[in-house]
Amino acid sequence: MTNTLYCFGESGNAYKAALALELAGIAWQPRFVDFFKGETRTPQFRAINSMGEVPVLDADGTILTQSGVIQDWVMAQSGKLDGGDRREVLRWTIFDNQKVSGMAGPLRFMMNFLPADKRNADVNAFLAGRLKSVLLVLEGEVSKRDWLVGDGLSCADISCAGYLFYDEPFTFDRADYPAIDAWLTRISEVPGWKHPYDLMQRGLPG
Numbered sequence: 253m254t255n256t257l258y259c260f261g262e263s264g265n266a267y268k269a270a271l272a273l274e275l276a277g278i279a280w281q282p283r284f285v286d287f288f289k290g291e292t293r294t295p296q297f298r299a300i301n302s303m304g305e306v307p308v309l310d311a312d313g314t315i316l317t318q319s320g321v322i323q324d325w326v327m328a329q330s331g332k333l334d335g336g337d338r339r340e341v342l343r344w345t346i347f348d349n350q351k352v353s354g355m356a357g358p359l360r361f362m363m364n365f366l367p368a369d370k371r372n373a374d375v376n377a378f379l380a381g382r383l384k385s386v387l388l389v390l391e392g393e394v395s396k397r398d399w400l401v402g403d404g405l406s407c408a409d410i411s412c413a414g415y416l417f418y419d420e421p422f423t424f425d426r427a428d429y430p431a432i433d434a435w436l437t438r439i440s441e442v443p444g445w446k447h448p449y450d451l452m453q454r455g456l457p458g
Contacts, residue, residue: 255280257322258300258308260287261454262365264357264415266307269322270451271410273309275444276330280309284453288365319414320345323407333410335402344400344408352390355383356415360422365456380423387429395431398438405442413439417447 257273259266259282273280285291285306292304301308301317309316309325316322323345327334335341348354359379362371390412393400400408413436416424426433439445449458 254310254312256283256310257281258283258285258297258310259306259452260285261449261452262418262456263287263306263452264353264360264418264448265305265319266452267417267448268319268407268410268414269307269309269326270448271414271446272323272326272333272407274446274451275405275410275442276326276332277444278326278330282452283310284455286455288455320349320411323411327407333405333407335399335404335406335408337401340401341406341408345411348408348411348414351386352383352412353415355379355386356422356424359383360415360418360420363422364420383423387424387432391429391431394435398435405439409435409439 255273255278257266257270257280259270261267270280270282285297287306291297292301292306298304300310300315303317305317307317307319307322309322311325316325320342323333324338324342326332327338327341359376362376362379399405400412415422416426416432416436417440426436
């Protein structure tokens with residue numbers, strides 16, 4: 253079976269899929285998508301994913317899109333990273349998609365990758381405020397237990413932590429959230445863990 257992940261290093265959503273594949277021990281290969289030069293808007297890419305987004309997993313001819321769907325496929329295929337409760341993993345995946353990544357993703361993009369003359373300070377301030385409130389929820393949860401679901405790393409952790417491993421500034425400072433900081437360290441100490449830029453090719457110079 254050939255599993256090809258359409259991705260690029262700066263995408264936190266692609267990172268969630270890539271890290272799940274890697275840590276579950278599923279053989280996969282990255283296929284770099286040149287997002288910053290508009291590849292996701294081309295007819296060729298839209299024929300693969302009409303949503304015009306990464307990640308996309310071509311699992312031996314079966315096309316899967318959205319990081320949560322790909323992670324669910326990883327859990328089903330491998331029997332790993334489900335924390336013993338896939339519904340609880342799904343709950344945290346939805347929380348991440350709507351709240352953590354939903355705020356961190358666009359904020360990081362606008363602060364780092366959008367041309368400076370197109371950045372809106374008011375929008376960024378709004379997103380930063382929303383992100384802070386969400387991270388306080390996450391801080392409370394991981395202050396009470398080592399992992400979000402079960403007794404070890406699951407796709408719930410991979411989802412909620414995905415964007416938090418990036419070094420570009422987006423108002424998140426690990427020092428402000430000691431429980432999240434310790435949780436991120438636990439994740440990074442799991443055998444096989446890799447930083448997003450070590451898993452996938454970057455679209456912009458480092």
